[in-house]
Amino acid sequence: MPGVAHTETRFDRRLAEILEYAIEVFYERGYEGASMRDLSRATGMSLAGLYYYFESKERLLYLIQKHTFKTIVQRLKERLKDANQPEQRIRVFILNHLEYFLSNQKAMKVLSHEDDALKNGFGAEIAAIKREYYHTCLDLMDEFKAAKGLEFNSRIAVLSLFGMMNWIYTWYKPRVDADASELARDMGDIFLRGICTGGQRGTRRKV
Amino acid sequence: MPGVAHTETRFDRRLAEILEYAIEVFYERGYEGASMRDLSRATGMSLAGLYYYFESKERLLYLIQKHTFKTIVQRLKERLKDANQPEQRIRVFILNHLEYFLSNQKAMKVLSHEDDALKNGFGAEIAAIKREYYHTCLDLMDEFKAAKGLEFNSRIAVLSLFGMMNWIYTWYKPRVDADASELARDMGDIFLRGICTGGQRGTRRKV
DNA sequence: CTAATATTAGAACGAACGTTCGAACTATGG
DNA sequence: CCATAGTTCGAACGTTCGTTCTAATATTAG
Numbered sequence: 001m002p003g004v005a006h007t008e009t010r011f012d013r014r015l016a017e018i019l020e021y022a023i024e025v026f027y028e029r030g031y032e033g034a035s036m037r038d039l040s041r042a043t044g045m046s047l048a049g050l051y052y053y054f055e056s057k058e059r060l061l062y063l064i065q066k067h068t069f070k071t072i073v074q075r076l077k078e079r080l081k082d083a084n085q086p087e088q089r090i091r092v093f094i095l096n097h098l099e100y101f102l103s104n105q106k107a108m109k110v111l112s113h114e115d116d117a118l119k120n121g122f123g124a125e126i127a128a129i130k131r132e133y134y135h136t137c138l139d140l141m142d143e144f145k146a147a148k149g150l151e152f153n154s155r156i157a158v159l160s161l162f163g164m165m166n167w168i169y170t171w172y173k174p175r176v177d178a179d180a181s182e183l184a185r186d187m188g189d190i191f192l193r194g195i196c197t198g199g200q201r202g203t204r205r206k207v
Numbered sequence: 208m209p210g211v212a213h214t215e216t217r218f219d220r221r222l223a224e225i226l227e228y229a230i231e232v233f234y235e236r237g238y239e240g241a242s243m244r245d246l247s248r249a250t251g252m253s254l255a256g257l258y259y260y261f262e263s264k265e266r267l268l269y270l271i272q273k274h275t276f277k278t279i280v281q282r283l284k285e286r287l288k289d290a291n292q293p294e295q296r297i298r299v300f301i302l303n304h305l306e307y308f309l310s311n312q313k314a315m316k317v318l319s320h321e322d323d324a325l326k327n328g329f330g331a332e333i334a335a336i337k338r339e340y341y342h343t344c345l346d347l348m349d350e351f352k353a354a355k356g357l358e359f360n361s362r363i364a365v366l367s368l369f370g371m372m373n374w375i376y377t378w379y380k381p382r383v384d385a386d387a388s389e390l391a392r393d394m395g396d397i398f399l400r401g402i403c404t405g406g407q408r409g410t411r412r413k414v
Numbered sequence: 415c416t417a418a419t420a421t422t423a424g425a426a427c428g429a430a431c432g433t434t435c436g437a438a439c440t441a442t443g444g
Numbered sequence: 445c446c447a448t449a450g451t452t453c454g455a456a457c458g459t460t461c462g463t464t465c466t467a468a469t470a471t472t473a474g
Contacts, residue, residue: 167370
């Protein structure tokens with residue numbers, strides 16, 4: 001698209017502001033539980049005025065989820081360029097995820113918790129980004145396996161790792177818990193040691 | 208309470224049936240997204256008829272969550288009686304959680320996903336059961352640490368474990384993934400190896 | 415300053431929400 | 445078979461929902 005992306009318009013800035021409020025509202029009350037009137041109150045804008053910026057509540061959630069997810073994926077790609085060793089690459093993945101998660105905790109809850117709230121087209125697009133993100137992690141896991149000569153179920157490993165990380169939104173308290181880098185180290189330790197078998201290869205306890 | 212629990216009345220049986228349908232509906236559409244009319248349709252009972260069995264939609268969610276949670280806690284207590292070694296006790300915890308989770312996947316999603324949907328009194332009671340369950344696991348972790356002479360953050364360990372296990376409701380497919388016992392073994396392996404440090408005690412890499 | 419354009423707001427739409435009421439059923443014990 | 449208690453229902457209540465219409469107000473360009 002030539003000659004399109006030049007200046008950020010007033011419209012774009014205002015929309016971005018509204019999205020921030022919407023994240024807050026969805027975080028607090030959930031997508032279904034939040035009403036457009038809640039958002040109207042939060043932004044100080046009239047109910048009708050909001051619809052100048054997006055066409056529906058569902059589209060609003062879509063915009064939030066897409067922007068959040070695209071950002072985390074893009075940051076990951078950049079960071080992975082600088083990492084070569086398989087273990088380090090997995091640690092980069094964990095750190096990137098947790099750093100973004102904790103810096104944007106509310107948006108990440110809206111992304112994780114309202115996973116299947118979007119229907120049809122909207123839902124499909126977000127699901128595609130999610131699948132790409134999942135596969136990136138799966139590939140890292142397979143690299144690691146090959147390099148170390150390990151055998152384990154990559155699917156279970158990746159999904160367990162996502163569980164450890166995404167569950168954070170249910171318990172993390174900034175005043176109590178460590179910051180992202182320390183958390184990433186701890187979870188990375190647990191996970192990486194966890195997927196390394198004791199040394200035997202291709203063996204299964206008890207048959 | 209002497210002389211209370213005798214026969215299961217028709218009322219009790221019908222209520223239990225309705226709760227099953229409610230689990231299905233809440234699972235499918237979420238607590239906020241599900242309407243009493245959805246439940247009416249699912250049960251084949253009239254909208255007004257439902258209110259003969261419970262006084263509000265919120266109370267309905269409470270009944271589901273309480274029964275589900277109480278059952279899983281009770282089963283755990285019985286199973287822990289037969290386990291003595293710290294490692295085995297943690298494995299029992301994991302197996303109990305996953306077995307119940309997969310046998311009652313829909314109810315467990317309603318429990319996990321609608322964590323903060325209940326207000327005030329209802330919410331407080333469920334939160335208390337949850338806290339008890341959490342502390343049981345925390346104690347198991349501390350037993351394990353003491354027995355093995357390990358040092359790690361028990362809070363992070365327990366919450367990571369819960370994350371691994373509870374996240375299942377977002378991805379588990381019976382036709383694709385292994386059953387509870389195999390899953391419990393895999394996750395148990397990852398977790399238990401994960402929390403065992405390489406042997407050094409009280410050391411911290413890099414400072 | 416004026417005319418065009420971008421942005422906001424008041425008021426209302428029909429639909430769906432959780433819940434209630436009184437009447438009508440159905441089962442049960444005398 | 446009747447009376448009583450237990451169970452179900454149609455119809456409606458008042459409220460809130462997401463969304464839209466039209467008109468009014470800011471902003472900007474000429």
